[in-house]
Each structure stands twice: as structure tokens, then as C-alpha cells.
Amino acid sequence: MLIREMTNAECDAALAGTDFARLACVRDAKPYVVPINFSYDGQHLYGVTTLGQKIEWMRLNPLVCLEIDQRLAPDDWMSVIVFGRYEELPDTPMYRPLRAHALEVLQKRTIWWEPACVPSDGKEPRPTVYYRIDIEQMTGRRGLPGAIED
Numbered sequence: 581m582l583i584r585e586m587t588n589a590e591c592d593a594a595l596a597g598t599d600f601a602r603l604a605c606v607r608d609a610k611p612y613v614v615p616i617n618f619s620y621d622g623q624h625l626y627g628v629t630t631l632g633q634k635i636e637w638m639r640l641n642p643l644v645c646l647e648i649d650q651r652l653a654p655d656d657w658m659s660v661i662v663f664g665r666y667e668e669l670p671d672t673p674m675y676r677p678l679r680a681h682a683l684e685v686l687q688k689r690t691i692w693w694e695p696a697c698v699p700s701d702g703k704e705p706r707p708t709v710y711y712r713i714d715i716e717q718m719t720g721r722r723g724l725p726g727a728i729e730d
Contacts, residue, residue, distance in 0.1 A: 581654075581655035581723050581724065581725060581726065582723070582724045582725075582726050583721055583722070583723050584721070584722055584724070585719070585720070586658065586720030586721060586722050590720060590722070591660045591719070591720040592622065594648060594660045594720060595620040595625070595648065595660060595662070595718075596620050596622070598648050598650070599618060599689045600615065600616070600617055600618075601615070601616055601646045601647060601648045602614070602616070602647045602648075603615075603634065603644060603645075603646050604645040604646070604647070605634060605641065605644050605666075606637070606643070607636075607637040607640055612633065612637055614633075614634050616629070616634075616646075618646075618713075619685045619686045619688055619689050620685075621681070621685045623715065624712040624713060624714055624715065625646065625662070625664070625712060625713040625715065626682045626685045626686055626710070626711070626712045626713075627686075627710075627711050627712070627713075628709070628710050628711075629708075630706035630707065630708060630709065631706045631707045631709055632706065635668075635709050635711075638668075638711075639668070642665045642666040642667070643664075643666075644663075644665070644666050644713060645661065645662065645664075646662040646664065647659065647660070647661050647662075655723055655724070656723060656724065656725055657722070657723045658720060658722040659720060659721055659722075660718065660719070660720040661718070661719050662713070662715055662717070662718050663715075663716050663717040663718070664713040664714050664715045664716050664717075665714045665716060666711060667711060667712050667713070668709060668710075668711050669682055669710040669711055669712060671710075679710055682712060683710075
């Protein structure tokens with residue numbers, strides 16, 4: 581197997597080609613990782629969710645890390661790590677253009693609204709939160725079948 585660094589263009593393509601990731605945030609030196617659905621516009625990651633632990637934690641510490649991966653075989657895989665900053669998109673006049681863009685990007689995904697609108701445990705849905713992650717750094721690695729070169 582060969583392991584190589586992915587280019588920014590390859591990382592972009594990987595983000596554009598998936599809508600599921602693991603998001604890490606930190607509060608009081610305690611990490612929290614949660615699966616999320618997202619959409620990517622080539623510059624930001626957009627999400628919609630309900631008010632809960634991840635939103636509360638990201639409001640207190642907006643620095644986040646996101647990971648996507650794909651494993652086709654033990655020697656055929658890729659992983660992309662994104663470091664970024666959480667930004668909430670509240671329903672206010674100032675954020676109206678950003679929310680409209682977020683909605684446009686999110687609607688390209690099937691069932692984009694589901695995480696925020698489906699009641700859990702028969703309870704009423706909690707308030708919906710639109711957000712984006714401003715990408716500050718992105719890296720990726722890919723494992724490829726093949727012999728190790730000298």
C-alpha cells in the first residue's frame with residue numbers, strides 16, 4: 581500500500597462528494613465528537629440542526645474539527661480533516677443573505693432538513709439552527725493499493 585498526501589483539489593472533491601462527517605468540538609478541555617450531515621459550497625460547510633449539546637458547545641468555543649473518510653478496502657481509503665470556525669446564521673435581517681445561500685446549498689442534498697425537523701422520542705422538534713463552518717485548514721491522506729516504492 582502507498583500512503584500519500586491529498587492535494588487541496590482532491591480534498592475539495594472529497595468534501596463535495598459526501599454529506600456525512602464527524603464533527604469535534606471542545607468545552608472545558610473536554611472533547612465531543614458527533615456525526616453530522618452537511619453541504620459544501622467550495623468555501624464553507626453548511627449545516628442545519630436543532631439546539632443541543634454541539635450547538636451549545638460551539639457557541640462557547642467556535643473552533644471545530646471535522647473528519648470525513650471512505651474505506652473501500654484495507655489498502656484503498658481516504659481521510660480528510662478540516663479545521664475551522666463555527667458561525668451561527670440566525671434568522672435576522674443581517675444574516676438573511678447568508679441564510680438564503682445556506683438554504684440553497686443545503687437543498688442540493690437529499691432530505692437535508694431531516695436532522696432538524698424530525699421529532700426525537702415523540703417530542704416536539706427543538707428550535708432549528710442554521711450554521712456554517714469557515715474552513716481555516718484542510719488536509720487529507722489517501723491509501724492506495726500497490727507496492728511500496730524504494
